[in-house]
Amino acid sequence: MSSPHIHQAIIDQLIQPKIFIRVSSIMTPRRKLVSVCLDDRVKEALVKAKEGAFDQLPVLDKKAGIVGLISVDELQDCSSEAMVSEYFVPLAKCKPLQTKDGISKTLRTLHKQPSSLVADKNKVTGLVDRSDLNKHPARAYFYVWLSSLEMELARFIDTRRPKNSWIGLLSKKTQIQVLGNTEYERRRGNNTPPIEYLDLSDLTMIIAKNEALRCELGFSSREKFNKHVGGLIDLRQTIMHPVRTLVSDADSMDTLVKREKRLRSFRLTVRRILK
Secondary structure: OOHHHHHHHHHHHHOOOOOOOEHHHOOEEHHHOOOEEOOOEHHHHHHHHOOOOOOEEEEEOOOOOEEEEEEHHHHHOOOOOOEHHHOOEEHHHHOOEEOOOEHHHHHHHHHHOOEEEEEEOOEEEEEEEHHHHHOHHHHHHHHHHHHHHHHHHHHHHHHHOOOOOOHHHOOHHHHHHHHHHHHHHHHOOOOOOHHHHOOHHHHHHHHHHOHHHHHHOOOOOHHHHHHHHHHHHHHHHHHOOOOOOOOOOHHHHHHHHHHHHHHHHHHHHHHHHHO
């Protein structure tokens, strides 16, 4: 099996739901959570809330078992003498994520609400917040899917435009870089295909400029194709710079969910065509 095929086989294994990155890798474990009690007064709960960084807090019963969640914002509007038990959301209505759930399901859940409890069957093990999507395991999830898409697009172009006939579709600067790197490696005794020097923006540029390639992927115009992949290129740039924030507010959460859906769908479309 050639090197690119080995890499693709590894990626295919990584994105299998049973072994891929799970919510448990980004959640805050229960032992580190700031919680409030059912019999706390609102004023007491607000004092505790200042210790944490989440918009929702676990609520404990007298046996220190987590029985639900309460919104810090909602507490701000309540009477300071009221009890937490009057306003919390019971565990049954919280519908916690399970520790085995993947990042994709976590995204869909956090798209609807800012935080979610995480449970192993019926035992709460932690809490995941939108901000946790900025952690490295979540970034690795997107990186693997983007890597898989790049590999599939490279294979798609290479089979439709063989013998490197796609090179003329790149910018002059990129052509010089690709051909220069190829020649450099050839002189070192390495027969590296030129297409291996391309990244996602290069691959999509080739497709955007070639009507036959675009149409086979289901895009009737260059504008529609660029609109579809533009956000994915931006996502790749953000992923590759860990200091950049993926999720900061509801709008960025909405954008991330849409891009993740588009990324998975586009990759599966290319895979289906290649088969």
